[in-house]
Amino acid sequence: MDKNNFDKIFTPEIKTKADALVAKYETKRAAILMILRLVQDHYGYISHEAEAAVAHYLGLPPIDVHEVVTFYTLFYSEPRAKTQIHVCRTLACSLLGADKITRYLEEKLGVKPGEITADGQFSFDQVECLGACEIAPMLQVNEGQYIGCVTTKKIDVLLDDVKNGKLETLKKQKITVG
Ligand code: FES
Numbered sequence: 001m002d003k004n005n006f007d008k009i010f011t012p013e014i015k016t017k018a019d020a021l022v023a024k025y026e027t028k029r030a031a032i033l034m035i036l037r038l039v040q041d042h043y044g045y046i047s048h049e050a051e052a053a054v055a056h057y058l059g060l061p062p063i064d065v066h067e068v069v070t071f072y073t074l075f076y077s078e079p080r081a082k083t084q085i086h087v088c089r090t091l092a093c094s095l096l097g098a099d100k101i102t103r104y105l106e107e108k109l110g111v112k113p114g115e116i117t118a119d120g121q122f123s124f125d126q127v128e129c130l131g132a133c134e135i136a137p138m139l140q141v142n143e144g145q146y147i148g149c150v151t152t153k154k155i156d157v158l159l160d161d162v163k164n165g166k167l168e169t170l171k172k173q174k175i176t177v178g
Pocket of ligand 1: 088089090091092093094128129130131132133136137138
């Protein structure tokens with residue numbers, strides 16, 4: 001791989017972190033998931049260029065890295081919104097207003113399910129049961145924050161919190177009910 005292209009992905013900051021991760025493993029190859037996670041956390045997804053750079057860094061054929069990226073659902077090959085909102089549409093949530101929540105998000109964000117806002121800040125989609133039907137309707141933000149008994153007011157608070165950089169606070173709340 002061309003050195004300039006490699007350096008574009010593996011900035012000094014990423015390289016330092018990657019070296020520290022690799023040092024924990026007996027072989028470089030064994031650190032592949034951690035290195036991919038590092039790259040994805042930094043860029044939001046793993047582009048073809050990033051796959052090639054990871055392959056170069058680990059001394060692996062690019063196809064090996066590509067197979068790992070496409071096998072695990074926690075890796076993304078396409079850009080994603082910074083804040084992904086997943087609205088449950090299964091029975092309990094559906095009966096308690098999931099459609100209303102979806103319509104409200106469409107109106108507030110100006111996008112349909114599966115789309116990303118023009119500024120790349122938000123996307124939302126509809127998912128199956130999030131496993132907390134007792135506090136339906138539910139939604140999930142990114143990969144670990146849940147909001148139960150969702151109302152349009154709670155959505156307003158959520159969107160404002162994200163815009164004001166308070167997503168970290170939300171992360172600590174984990175589940176918000178009431
Ligand atoms: S049906 Fe929505 S959380 Fe279970």
